[in-house]
Amino acid sequence: MSVLKRYDLEKLAVATVASHTALQILRGAKKYGFRTIAIAGRADVAEFYQQFNFIDEVWTVDFRNFVKAAEKLVEANAVFIPHGSYVEYVGWRQALEAPVPTLGCRELIKWEADQYKKMELLQRGGIPTSRVYKTPEEVDRPVIVKLFGAKGGRGYFLARDREELRRRLAGLSDYIIQEYVFGVPAYYHYFSSPVYGRVEVFGADIRYESNVDGRTFGWVEPTFVVVGNLPLVLRESLLPTIWKYGVQFAKAVEEVVGCRLAGPYCLESIIRDDMSISVFEFSGRIVAGTNIYMGYGSPYSVLYFDRPMDMGERIAHEIREAARRGRLEDLFT
Amino acid sequence: MSVLKRYDLEKLAVATVASHTALQILRGAKKYGFRTIAIAGRADVAEFYQQFNFIDEVWTVDFRNFVKAAEKLVEANAVFIPHGSYVEYVGWRQALEAPVPTLGCRELIKWEADQYKKMELLQRGGIPTSRVYKTPEEVDRPVIVKLFGAKGGRGYFLARDREELRRRLAGLSDYIIQEYVFGVPAYYHYFSSPVYGRVEVFGADIRYESNVDGRTFGWVEPTFVVVGNLPLVLRESLLPTIWKYGVQFAKAVEEVVGCRLAGPYCLESIIRDDMSISVFEFSGRIVAGTNIYMGYGSPYSVLYFDRPMDMGERIAHEIREAARRGRLEDLFT
Amino acid sequence: MSVLKRYDLEKLAVATVASHTALQILRGAKKYGFRTIAIAGRADVAEFYQQFNFIDEVWTVDFRNFVKAAEKLVEANAVFIPHGSYVEYVGWRQALEAPVPTLGCRELIKWEADQYKKMELLQRGGIPTSRVYKTPEEVDRPVIVKLFGAKGGRGYFLARDREELRRRLAGLSDYIIQEYVFGVPAYYHYFSSPVYGRVEVFGADIRYESNVDGRTFGWVEPTFVVVGNLPLVLRESLLPTIWKYGVQFAKAVEEVVGCRLAGPYCLESIIRDDMSISVFEFSGRIVAGTNIYMGYGSPYSVLYFDRPMDMGERIAHEIREAARRGRLEDLFT
Numbered sequence: 001m002s003v004l005k006r007y008d009l010e011k012l013a014v015a016t017v018a019s020h021t022a023l024q025i026l027r028g029a030k031k032y033g034f035r036t037i038a039i040a041g042r043a044d045v046a047e048f049y050q051q052f053n054f055i056d057e058v059w060t061v062d063f064r065n066f067v068k069a070a071e072k073l074v075e076a077n078a079v080f081i082p083h084g085s086y087v088e089y090v091g092w093r094q095a096l097e098a099p100v101p102t103l104g105c106r107e108l109i110k111w112e113a114d115q116y117k118k119m120e121l122l123q124r125g126g127i128p129t130s131r132v133y134k135t136p137e138e139v140d141r142p143v144i145v146k147l148f149g150a151k152g153g154r155g156y157f158l159a160r161d162r163e164e165l166r167r168r169l170a171g172l173s174d175y176i177i178q179e180y181v182f183g184v185p186a187y188y189h190y191f192s193s194p195v196y197g198r199v200e201v202f203g204a205d206i207r208y209e210s211n212v213d214g215r216t217f218g219w220v221e222p223t224f225v226v227v228g229n230l231p232l233v234l235r236e237s238l239l240p241t242i243w244k245y246g247v248q249f250a251k252a253v254e255e256v257v258g259c260r261l262a263g264p265y266c267l268e269s270i271i272r273d274d275m276s277i278s279v280f281e282f283s284g285r286i287v288a289g290t291n292i293y294m295g296y297g298s299p300y301s302v303l304y305f306d307r308p309m310d311m312g313e314r315i316a317h318e319i320r321e322a323a324r325r326g327r328l329e330d331l332f333t
Numbered sequence: 334m335s336v337l338k339r340y341d342l343e344k345l346a347v348a349t350v351a352s353h354t355a356l357q358i359l360r361g362a363k364k365y366g367f368r369t370i371a372i373a374g375r376a377d378v379a380e381f382y383q384q385f386n387f388i389d390e391v392w393t394v395d396f397r398n399f400v401k402a403a404e405k406l407v408e409a410n411a412v413f414i415p416h417g418s419y420v421e422y423v424g425w426r427q428a429l430e431a432p433v434p435t436l437g438c439r440e441l442i443k444w445e446a447d448q449y450k451k452m453e454l455l456q457r458g459g460i461p462t463s464r465v466y467k468t469p470e471e472v473d474r475p476v477i478v479k480l481f482g483a484k485g486g487r488g489y490f491l492a493r494d495r496e497e498l499r500r501r502l503a504g505l506s507d508y509i510i511q512e513y514v515f516g517v518p519a520y521y522h523y524f525s526s527p528v529y530g531r532v533e534v535f536g537a538d539i540r541y542e543s544n545v546d547g548r549t550f551g552w553v554e555p556t557f558v559v560v561g562n563l564p565l566v567l568r569e570s571l572l573p574t575i576w577k578y579g580v581q582f583a584k585a586v587e588e589v590v591g592c593r594l595a596g597p598y599c600l601e602s603i604i605r606d607d608m609s610i611s612v613f614e615f616s617g618r619i620v621a622g623t624n625i626y627m628g629y630g631s632p633y634s635v636l637y638f639d640r641p642m643d644m645g646e647r648i649a650h651e652i653r654e655a656a657r658r659g660r661l662e663d664l665f666t
Numbered sequence: 667m668s669v670l671k672r673y674d675l676e677k678l679a680v681a682t683v684a685s686h687t688a689l690q691i692l693r694g695a696k697k698y699g700f701r702t703i704a705i706a707g708r709a710d711v712a713e714f715y716q717q718f719n720f721i722d723e724v725w726t727v728d729f730r731n732f733v734k735a736a737e738k739l740v741e742a743n744a745v746f747i748p749h750g751s752y753v754e755y756v757g758w759r760q761a762l763e764a765p766v767p768t769l770g771c772r773e774l775i776k777w778e779a780d781q782y783k784k785m786e787l788l789q790r791g792g793i794p795t796s797r798v799y800k801t802p803e804e805v806d807r808p809v810i811v812k813l814f815g816a817k818g819g820r821g822y823f824l825a826r827d828r829e830e831l832r833r834r835l836a837g838l839s840d841y842i843i844q845e846y847v848f849g850v851p852a853y854y855h856y857f858s859s860p861v862y863g864r865v866e867v868f869g870a871d872i873r874y875e876s877n878v879d880g881r882t883f884g885w886v887e888p889t890f891v892v893v894g895n896l897p898l899v900l901r902e903s904l905l906p907t908i909w910k911y912g913v914q915f916a917k918a919v920e921e922v923v924g925c926r927l928a929g930p931y932c933l934e935s936i937i938r939d940d941m942s943i944s945v946f947e948f949s950g951r952i953v954a955g956t957n958i959y960m961g962y963g964s965p966y967s968v969l970y971f972d973r974p975m976d977m978g979e980r981i982a983h984e985i986r987e988a989a990r991r992g993r994l995e996d997l998f999t
Contacts, residue, residue: 019569020569020570021569022569023572027636044577048572048577052636052637054636085569085570142885154606182877182885182886183877184876184877184879184880184893185881186893198717206874208565209517210516210517210606211515212881213517214517214518214603215518215555217491218551218883219493219515220515222881222883224606225606225607226568227517227519227568228566228568228571230564230565231897232874232894232896233895233957234894235892235893235895235954236685236686236689236751236954236957237686239689240713243714244710270880271876272877275876275893288568291566291569292566293632293962294635295630295632295634296626296629296630296632296962297961297962298961299959299960300960302693304718355902356902356969360968377906377910381909381910387969418902487939541850542850543937543938543939543941547848547850547851547936548888549848550824550888552848556939559901560852560900560904560937561850561899561901561937562901563872564897621901621902624899624965625897625899625965627965627966627968628967628974629962629965629974
């Protein structure tokens with residue numbers, strides 16, 4: 001991004017939206033010597049973030065006019081770290097246009113707005129995905145239905161068979177019907193490093209979802225709203241495959257979307273009881289699951305570095321190294 | 334507490350009952366240079382604690398006469414860190430009277446002995462709580478019944494409707510009937526710091542309860558006995574609210590109970606699938622859930638400090654800083 | 667092992683099979699200054715391990731002729747750390763004979779090949795075990811059936827009563843029928859240290875099993891294939907008992923099997939809702955559950971050491987200390 005050329009690299013600031021993974025992002029940035037800016041949408045949220053010393057500035061802005069905030073970020077010599085809530089808060093159109101250097105492949109946001117295109121991109125990467133049904137008539141087993149724009153697990157429901165599916169789809173539009181794969185959920189965190197020319201498998205988590213992960217005894221219908229994350233380590237014999245899928249995904253983004261997937265991303269899967277993996281989602285940027293190792297670092301980070309590192313530190317490390325090597329433009333779009 | 338005035342602050346000892354969270358409390362204390370004393374109720378327990386170098390003395394005492402042990406603690410120049418098992422072992426009357434400087438708001442123990450007063454205190458703090466039913470007749474949905482003096486999850490049972498409730502209550506007295514809220518359990522750890530004049534949100538856990546968290550397939554009735562704890566990080570957008578509830582609770586204790594809630598405490602909740610929180614319990618002192626980050630520190634501790642810290646270290650840090658500033662009386666009652 | 671006498675202790679290498687817990691074993695070894703060798707069975711696995719700087723050499727070998735690889739390890743001045751996948755990959759006969767110094771009690775592998783002998787060894791140690799039924803006719807409650815050679819949870823099934831059991835056993839042989847204990851699973855990690863003359867309780871985990879730990883709503887039959895591990899801390903009042911069982915097991919191995927249980931091992935249990943423990947399995951070497959604290963260390967490691975340590979580092983620490991004291995032969999067989 002050409003605006004980066006005018007930045008004073010000695011005084012770089014790192015900014016993100018005050019939610020999701022902002023705490024680890026800004027703490028990591030501060031640890032690596034950057035100025036830090038949190039952008040809140042409400043005063044009470046701003047108040048929470050203001051109490052932390054590692055956050056230099058907390059701005060309260062109107063997310064409906066995020067482009068303006070982005071212009072101010074450029075004046076503040078700031079690069080921007082997008083996360084899942086960012087796109088949700090400002091909308092994908094503003095996220096595409098915001099004139100601030102933004103980590104990773106911005107164009108990918110377009111693909112993520114469409115569940116069918118998401119699945120297509122995974123398949124182009126040779127990653128095994130859950131079967132998608134074009135019509136309810138094709139359905140011959142339990143399925144999960146995701147409404148377009150479903151966020152954080154809200155807007156999902158299960159149907160055990162075609163009959164139930166038909167009944168529940170009545171009156172709905174803009175959804176995707178996927179095979180409900182039996183197994184256990186597992187979310188893989190990756191970091192694509194232009195500086196080191198590699199994809200790192202960084203960690204894994206399980207989402208903690210209300211109410212399905214509670215004790216409901218079948219007394220209420222399952223819902224899937226993410227309220228937290230749980231740390232997971234993977235069977236080591238699965239790691240080569242999981243790493244390979246991460247590499248393949250980064251390559252697919254480069255080839256199909258046409259831009260570099262720099263920074264953190266995530267593949268979201270079910271592991272079946274034959275140990276095969278079925279990926280049903282991806283996230284093209286940092287996921288909240290990386291919060292599980294804030295401060296003390298991820299188990300897998302020590303595979304690549306001398307000491308444990310959390311994802312916020314990993315991002316800051318990459319920015320610092322890229323800045324030193326005059327390669328910031330490899331990270332930001 | 335006036336006895337503190339006679340203490341030699343250079344030779345302060347930290348003591349606790351050998352159970353619950355004693356390992357992290359004493360290890361943290363040793364790390365900050367305090368002498369450490371573990372007080373066991375049985376020889377085999379004492380034997381276990383004796384093997385650790387960070388514990389200077391292990392006493393075996395008769396908990397039925399804890400007041401005597403407390404007197405010896407004063408002679409030993411010791412402050413005392415209470416935890417959940419302490420009150421269980423020595424009884425709330427002795428805990429109220431033990432003549433040793435005790436961390437936090439001792440008077441709160443009285444409120445905790447009565448489930449109705451507990452809920453009242455939460456409500457006085459403006460914290461959303463699970464509905465309490467005065468009589469079985471009012472019940473119109475699934476409920477959980479807690480016998481008074483229930484401890485560690487023992488003495489809880491569920492009733493799906495009024496009929497089942499009536500049947501199961503037959504012959505019982507001294508219980509509280511609460512709405513059984515559907516969602517996921519989440520326990521929030523706080524630290525109230527007189528030294529820094531703030532409430533810190535320090536971490537979160539999930540209790541690991543036998544048999545309800547096992548694979549029972551509905552073949553046996555659910556029971557809720559806590560046998561361990563699992564680490565949890567929260568959706569970051571929930572953190573401002575969770576922090577606020579912690580602040581409000583500390584304030585309510587000060588206003589209603591009339592003493593300062595110094596040190597660790599906990600709010601215990603269900604998070605519903607609309608992300609609203611329903612608090613059903615609190616603990617006025619350190620909870621066992623903080624054991625999850627013993628040694629390497631909690632994810633949220635780095636929000637306040639340069640390096641990760643566990644709750645035992647956090648307590649020791651507060652004592653050292655208070656001692657330096659001549660403010661120990663702000664911590665102990 | 668006499669070959670150790672010819673080793674150059676200044677240039678010791680640590681080797682293991684590239685799977686299971688190899689990453690933490692080799693990373694720990696490198697941290698303590700040893701050369702490191704990963705032994706892979708396939709080229710794609712080798713490729714994964716080759717990317718890590720802490721692994722000096724990755725060998726690709728034919729596991730059907732592991733004895734040959736073992737001879738090369740001796741030439742390379744290497745000691746060998748066995749893990750669960752090792753025995754699975756090379757077979758217990760080769761594992762018994764491989765002429766490379768191997769950590770721990772090699773003879774124990776024989777006992778582990780027979781489910782009945784495993785249970786016997788636990789009982790000889792005075793450890794409470796799940797009831798074993800000699801015939802289906804004795805069965806009067808839910809049971810779990812484990813086929814001999816079941817690995818990683820594959821080859822297990824449940825039967826709720828005698829009728830179901832009979833039906834499902836038809837045509838099968840070589841299995842063990844165990845009481846299905848209701849409660850929660852908990853796996854305890856120990857380290858037996860000849861250098862310090864003690865058994866350390868090092869950590870605990872829960873296995874993450876597909877599909878039983880997923881959201882299956884009873885729509886499919888439960889299966890128990892381990893795909894990862896979750897961190898667990900135990901109720902502290904259980905720790906003295908859990909530590910004692912670890913001590914008793916090490917003693918039983920010494921007395922009954924006749925060799926020293928040096929290094930990591932594991933007891934695998936259900937904790938009932940009366941807090942009693944029922945052990946249904948053991949592992950005589952490092953378990954994958956220890957991967958949960960790779961890099962940042964286990965909560966209980968700080969009970970014994972000044973800083974958190976993971977199991978890979980713990981092993982390397984023991985080897986270094988034994989080498990310094992001329993006691994390597996206490997570790998390897």
